[in-house]
Amino acid sequence: MTVPIGYLLLILVALLTALGQVCFKKVACAESTLFKKIFNPLFWCGGIFFVCGPILSSIAAKVVDFSILYAMTSLNFVVVLCFSHCFLKERIDWPKILGVCVIVFGLLIMVME
Numbered sequence: 001m002t003v004p005i006g007y008l009l010l011i012l013v014a015l016l017t018a019l020g021q022v023c024f025k026k027v028a029c030a031e032s033t034l035f036k037k038i039f040n041p042l043f044w045c046g047g048i049f050f051v052c053g054p055i056l057s058s059i060a061a062k063v064v065d066f067s068i069l070y071a072m073t074s075l076n077f078v079v080v081l082c083f084s085h086c087f088l089k090e091r092i093d094w095p096k097i098l099g100v101c102v103i104v105f106g107l108l109i110m111v112m113e
Contacts, residue, residue, distance in 0.1 A: 006064040007072075007111070013053045013060070014075035018083045020049030025088060071110055074103050 023046030027037050037043060061069055078100050084090040 001059070001063050003063050006060040006062070006069075009056045009060040010064065010069060010072040011075065013056045014072070014079045016049040016056070017053045017076050018079035020046040020053070021080055022046075022083050022087050023049065025084075068110055071107060074107065078103055 023042045027040050027043045027046070030037060030040065032040075057069065064072075081092060081096055081100060085092050
């Protein structure tokens with residue numbers, strides 16, 4: 001496996017983690033009992049997404065420096081912001097946009113060494 005594929009895996013990890021968090025949020029906000037929430041298919045989808053993330057991170061760790069691999073987890077914030085806006089209709093304000101810009105800029109500096 002090459003380093004670019006490792007980076008693509010880490011981007012996929014961020015996407016899966018964010019999807020898992022959105023699934024869990026939708027289940028948590030549903031008007032139902034704890035028993036019904038646990039057996040909600042979205043709950044299980046979120047769990048599967050969360051399990052896939054560390055597995056793919058471990059595979060990417062074979063070719064990506066650990067310091068960069070760990071920093072790439074900050075992409076979760078960027079993806080969660082986008083997904084929460086699209087799927088949960090949450091508002092994006094200027095402080096969030098500025099935070100995303102700082103994260104992306106910092107990652108670009110680290111990766112472009």
